[in-house]
Amino acid sequence: MTTLKPSTKLLKPARSVGITGYGVYIPRYRLPAQEIARVWAGGKAALPIKEKAVPGLDEDVITMSIEAARNALARADIHAHQLRAIWVGSESHPYAVKPTSTVVAEAIGAVPNTQAGDWEFACKAGTEAIVASMGFVGSSMADYAMAIGSDTAQGRPGDALEYTAAAGGAAFIIGPAENALATINASYSYVTDTPDFWRRENQKYPEHGSRFTGEPAYFKHTTSAGSTMMEALGVTAKDYQWAIFHQPNAKFPQRAAKMLGFTPEQIEPGLLAPVIGNPYSASAIIGLSAVLDIAKPDDRILLVSFGSGAGSDAFDITVTKEITNRQDKALKVQDYIDRRTEIDYATYARMRGKITMK
Amino acid sequence: MEIPRHWRLKQQRYRLVGEVCQHCESKIFPPRDICPECGGEADTLYTFSGNGEVYSYTTVHEGPAGYDDSTPYTVALVKLDEGPTVTAQLTDVDEDSLQIGMPVEMVTRKLKNDGDERGMIVYGYKFRPRMAVA
Amino acid sequence: MSDVVIVGFGQTTVGEHWDTDLRKLSYQAIDAAIKDAGGLRPQALYVGNMLAATLSKQAHLGPLLADYAGLTGIEAVTIEAAGASSAAALRAGYLAVKSGQLDTVLILGIEKFSDKIGSGFDEALATTSDSDYEAVQGLTPVAQAALLMKRYMHENEVPADGFAGFALTAHANGAGNKNAMFQKAIKPELYAKGGMVSEPINIFDVAPHADGAAALVLARRELLPSNGPNPLIKIAGSASASDTLALHDRKDMLFFEAAHQSAGKAINQAEISLDQINLFEYHDVFSIYAALSLESVGFATRGQGWKLAADGGIARDGKIPCATMGGLKARGFPGGASGAYQAIEAAQQLRGGAEANQIEDPEYALIQSLGGPASTAVTHVLQRLD
Numbered sequence: 081m082t083t084l085k086p087s088t089k090l091l092k093p094a095r096s097v098g099i100t101g102y103g104v105y106i107p108r109y110r111l112p113a114q115e116i117a118r119v120w121a122g123g124k125a126a127l128p129i130k131e132k133a134v135p136g137l138d139e140d141v142i143t144m145s146i147e148a149a150r151n152a153l154a155r156a157d158i159h160a161h162q163l164r165a166i167w168v169g170s171e172s173h174p175y176a177v178k179p180t181s182t183v184v185a186e187a188i189g190a191v192p193n194t195q196a197g198d199w200e201f202a203c204k205a206g207t208e209a210i211v212a213s214m215g216f217v218g219s220s221m222a223d224y225a226m227a228i229g230s231d232t233a234q235g236r237p238g239d240a241l242e243y244t245a246a247a248g249g250a251a252f253i254i255g256p257a258e259n260a261l262a263t264i265n266a267s268y269s270y271v272t273d274t275p276d277f278w279r280r281e282n283q284k285y286p287e288h289g290s291r292f293t294g295e296p297a298y299f300k301h302t303t304s305a306g307s308t309m310m311e312a313l314g315v316t317a318k319d320y321q322w323a324i325f326h327q328p329n330a331k332f333p334q335r336a337a338k339m340l341g342f343t344p345e346q347i348e349p350g351l352l353a354p355v356i357g358n359p360y361s362a363s364a365i366i367g368l369s370a371v372l373d374i375a376k377p378d379d380r381i382l383l384v385s386f387g388s389g390a391g392s393d394a395f396d397i398t399v400t401k402e403i404t405n406r407q408d409k410a411l412k413v414q415d416y417i418d419r420r421t422e423i424d425y426a427t428y429a430r431m432r433g434k435i436t437m438k
Numbered sequence: 439m440e441i442p443r444h445w446r447l448k449q450q451r452y453r454l455v456g457e458v459c460q461h462c463e464s465k466i467f468p469p470r471d472i473c474p475e476c477g478g479e480a481d482t483l484y485t486f487s488g489n490g491e492v493y494s495y496t497t498v499h500e501g502p503a504g505y506d507d508s509t510p511y512t513v514a515l516v517k518l519d520e521g522p523t524v525t526a527q528l529t530d531v532d533e534d535s536l537q538i539g540m541p542v543e544m545v546t547r548k549l550k551n552d553g554d555e556r557g558m559i560v561y562g563y564k565f566r567p568r569m570a571v572a
Numbered sequence: 573m574s575d576v577v578i579v580g581f582g583q584t585t586v587g588e589h590w591d592t593d594l595r596k597l598s599y600q601a602i603d604a605a606i607k608d609a610g611g612l613r614p615q616a617l618y619v620g621n622m623l624a625a626t627l628s629k630q631a632h633l634g635p636l637l638a639d640y641a642g643l644t645g646i647e648a649v650t651i652e653a654a655g656a657s658s659a660a661a662l663r664a665g666y667l668a669v670k671s672g673q674l675d676t677v678l679i680l681g682i683e684k685f686s687d688k689i690g691s692g693f694d695e696a697l698a699t700t701s702d703s704d705y706e707a708v709q710g711l712t713p714v715a716q717a718a719l720l721m722k723r724y725m726h727e728n729e730v731p732a733d734g735f736a737g738f739a740l741t742a743h744a745n746g747a748g749n750k751n752a753m754f755q756k757a758i759k760p761e762l763y764a765k766g767g768m769v770s771e772p773i774n775i776f777d778v779a780p781h782a783d784g785a786a787a788l789v790l791a792r793r794e795l796l797p798s799n800g801p802n803p804l805i806k807i808a809g810s811a812s813a814s815d816t817l818a819l820h821d822r823k824d825m826l827f828f829e830a831a832h833q834s835a836g837k838a839i840n841q842a843e844i845s846l847d848q849i850n851l852f853e854y855h856d857v858f859s860i861y862a863a864l865s866l867e868s869v870g871f872a873t874r875g876q877g878w879k880l881a882a883d884g885g886i887a888r889d890g891k892i893p894c895a896t897m898g899g900l901k902a903r904g905f906p907g908g909a910s911g912a913y914q915a916i917e918a919a920q921q922l923r924g925g926a927e928a929n930q931i932e933d934p935e936y937a938l939i940q941s942l943g944g945p946a947s948t949a950v951t952h953v954l955q956r957l958d
Contacts, residue, residue, distance in 0.1 A: 139548070142561065146452075147545060183561060189485070493723060498770060502707070503691040503695040513719070523821075525711050538722070550708075
């Protein structure tokens, strides 16, 4: 293994880049964890979250990505034709073969002069696309690129995952720092082969390593990514106003934050798993969006995603003055959280295709 | 399979691309070759805002093939802010809260499968109660 | 130019003819019509049909049905205008005879709705609307009628049971028609309890889909003996008009402009006024259509068509008797064959052969058949020749 000096580990583009626009989508239906416990655990189970967001019958990763992308465009105030990439990270693309990204690009009017591609890295496919966008824009190959993380997460009925597997999407437009509502100062990714969670080809539901998903997977990767980047930047948790971690449940991100020296106050605005669950590729970046919704100029933000398999992408972000001009230009995370319709398990089973029709 | 029929309409379906008449400035949806207002030729594309209000609505309990898995669903006549009226499903709504005149906004959703679940997914416009941007 | 007259007609009962196919059902009506016309052999067959190509997987009905009826070799084509198909065929036959090209024409309305069962049937029915901009949204004809009715009730402050008069009248008249699908009168309480199909349309606001075949023989008047067995019925007016196929493309959705236009032309052609008309066979596939037809033709002012029905104005002894043999609602809705049934029922009345349902001494009947929400409207004036 080659050892790099801390500063050379950082990913920093040649040209400064930032977030030009961001937008989210969260479906309106909520399934309380207690309702799952009622059906599968006699009403008695430790509940990892309060409730999770469930997509309607006419929603999937494509439709959620489209709405998140439209919100991001509204905030960026650029024309869709200026986007030179539409990259969608998900582990629930509606098609096994045929891109999500082309439909999204068409729906927002970004065709035909654009890159388009679907990304997969469990729950961090969206942030992987952000890193790629940084390189794309940072090298001056393009001025704007859109990275989306979106999932209608699957969880086997009765499995621990079912309590949290949720739906949502977030879109980020990466562009030159001059026109950014937040600059991305650097990023760093920590990746190893760690089989904590997977879904084999043609399988409907993922498998997971239960407690193996914790220490060797989630915590090792999130904390390594976060601490390595902070060390390379010469900063500590105290230098940040806010931090967001991938949220497979409510507990993991709180513990990871603590391990890196963050206070509960620093992660509170971006901690959404308790009320929306874990929308996989969208989890960390919906959290980031919620923070941007309330952030002030000069706020510094740490974002750490996690994808099973496994890896974490860490980002060092500084909010600019532009933020105040753009926050109100599209629906906020809280608007979608407030749009809440509770459903029971039977309705959920129908909506998610868990009732055998043929 | 009906791929060509759906494919060629993707702009209208995904994002309400209609036309504006260069002669009388009427907004036209769906696009057509002759302006229904002034009879002039129409060929200039125009993307609608997606905002409108409900002119009328009802619920379908027995859907045609391709829609029978999603019943009951609401269909409506939606008068767009720019003038034309479209037929479209309302989504993310509760039947009890519907009213003639209520403001709605366009979203792009799944309409149906072309054939069964092996076929392409047909996406298109639907409308939902307008979520105000602060 | 010579007059065009209806010399004979025949019809099958309207209902679910499970054991009878398209060709046999057609033949039953054709055979009855030709016999009624004294054996007159037609030179052409104009078939009015809406969905056989989808429902029965059978297109090209002209040769099939002419041949099956023993008329192999004659001109035989199909005319399609959704629910107005056989009315359009009647008009085509009228024009052919009126022009002098043909002396005798057979008109056949045929629909075999029961050949397809389940959601595939509704899918087929929806193809009569704008496929790319209406049907693709999951809109069905009944849902579209519900959209119209909802808006109509909203604008005109119609009470929940405001449309009951249409179904009550239709069923009262169906009771006297041995070919009708429903031959039993209903009470207002039953209407009020009717299950919702698509709110505000309840099951009594919708005509039932059914199979049926109806045929008429047309001829040039001077070719016929003056002392035939039946009074002759003259087609005194014939007109057709179209409107936008998609309902949403209309500026004013609550006025059937094509119904207005075609009725006005047909009545002018007959050189009569509206008040000379003794009965009106309207296209009451939905009760809202009946109300809008009454208004568009001019029997009621805008927004008041439902009141005419509620107040007994469309009963057999009312101001303008409608659906005198049950209409589409009680006789049944055999799709594209509906217009031929209307023509036959009006002819029965004018001949004085409507038995229990006979209107007193009628001279003029107005019949109007609609395709979709009056995207096509075909109107005829029939006149009794003494």
